[in-house]
Amino acid sequence: MPLERVISPELIDKLTCTRELDLGGMIRNLSLPKTSPIRERSAISSMGRMDILPAELVLFILHLLDFQALSRLLRVSRKAKTTVEALVAYRELREHAPDVLVALGKTRLLPYHSAALLRQTLRANxxxxxxxxxxxxLFLPxxxxxxxxxxHQNHSLRMTTLSIARECFHLTDSHLKTLPILHSIPGTYGVMFRISRRKVYRLVSVKQVKQLAIDVHGSTENVANLMPTSPPQGMTWRKSCIFKWFHEAPLEPPGCDLSRMPERSNLVEDDFGGMASxxxxxxxxxxxxxxxxxxxxxxxxxxxxxxxxxxDVLEHLVPRGIRPSRPLRALTTRLYSREGFVEHIKxxxxxNELITGWETEQME
Ligand SMILES: [Zn+2]
Ligand SMILES: [Zn+2]
Known part of the structure; x- marks a missing residue:
């Protein structure tokens, strides 16, 4: 039932959860670097051979560079520093998502994404x-x-070790070297299941590994044929389930709320949940x-x-034949944009129950 109330900024704040405990299992609490001043001896006002290019072309080229290249470039000279710092992508990312840049740096994924792509993602929703x-x-790889x-639910957004990737999709180390390899940051993580990972793991994204396997083996069918029909001798049940899920991971977006889909059996916990986001x-x-x-x-x-x-509320929120706990639990971890939240609370x-309760309190 739509509310006819005025949704004020105060009401929006009052309806916002300030405790986001379940969402805390991603990369977090990174210390941010201070901006490094350029050294005196680099105080020349030149960008070398780029000086002959028109300014628009220089900006175009810089947008195609990654942040590692940009931060190296800005140490070259005063002119390079001024030019890089004037770049919209550079400014926006440094101002609004500095921890994302640190995370990409620490996981060694910074060279894989251009400033233009990062800006485009920063502005997507x-x-x-x-x-x-x-x-x-942000899914870093x-x-x-x-x-x-x-x-939590889409297996193509999971990460896995190089050895599982090799074995599951019959790939070699030189194949895997062509992918972005994430070096994990030790700590505690978790998307639904809490995990503690003390060492640095080298991980690849299941989506990227599966796509690579299709390129290497020639077709989706060839890759599907790599999946044994029964678990090979000596393979644990858990590992065979992981192989199955990785083979079935969708390369195309499912395009729907996965918590409302029928439950699947033999799901295994994510060994690296949250470590790449x-x-x-x-x-x-x-x-x-x-x-x-x-x-x-x-x-x-x-x-x-x-x-x-x-x-009637339950019927509206949970599709027929689905166990209510999944979609209802998913409601508690669903984040809304500013505009989306206003629409949602209507x-x-x-x-509605909370607002009615607060209104009653005020009248008493
Ligand atoms: Zn989603
Ligand atoms: Zn709600």
Whole structure:
């Protein structure tokens, strides 16, 4: 039932969850570097051979460079520093997503994405997998925006070790060298399941490995034939499940809310969940938007677990034949953009309940 109320900024803040505990298992708390001054001896005002190019062409070229190349270039001379710092992509990323640059640097993925691509992703907002939700996280190896639920459910957004990738898709080390290889940052992580990883792992994205396997082996059918029909002797059940899921990982976006799809059996926990993703704000004309979680949705989940959610509300939120716990739990990790949140709370049962409760309190 749509609300006829005025949705003020105060109300929006009041309905926003400030505790985002479930979302905390990504790359986080990185220390940001201070900007390095250029050395005195580099105080020449030249960019070498680039000086002969028109300014627009220089800017065009710089946008195609990655941030590692740009940060090297800006140490060359005063002119290079001024030119790089004037670059829109450079300014926007440094100002709004400096931790993303640090994460890409620490995981050694910085050279794989151009400044132009990073800026384009900073200004995008949808998840590339469900195509519906606000993509509040950057998936580092592919430089794409993803939502929490897709990170959890879409196996193409998982990371795996080089040895699993080799074995699962019959690839060699020289094949894998052509992919972005993420060097993990030790720490605790988790997308739904908490993990602690003390050493540095070299990881590749399942989506990129599977695409590589298709290129190497010639076709999707050839790759599918690599999957043994029964687990090879000596292979653990868990590992055979991992192989199966990686083979079945979709290369095309599923384009739907995966929490509302039928449950699949033999799912295995993600060994590296959260280790290749980081929160990234979406930059638009109205500023940087990190996304908001809805308090009302949390209430819906609580009411359901206490058996107090009205049947018609449940029917609306959960497709027929689906166990309610998955889609209702997914509500509690769904982030909304600023505009998306305003639209959402107009129809959110939990938000409506909270607002009605607050209004009643005020009248008393
Ligand atoms: Zn998604
Ligand atoms: Zn809600």
């Amino acid at each position: 949808r998840c590339v997998s469900c195509l519906v939700d606000f993509g509040a996280f 592919t430089c794409e925006r993803v939502c929490f639920e897709c990170l 980081i929160r990234m704000p979406c930059l638009s004309g109205t500023g940087a938007d990190y996304g908001r979680l809805c308090k009302g949705c949390r209430l819906v989940n609580e009411l359901h677990s206490r058996g107090l959610l009205p049947a 129809t959110c049962y939990g938000a």
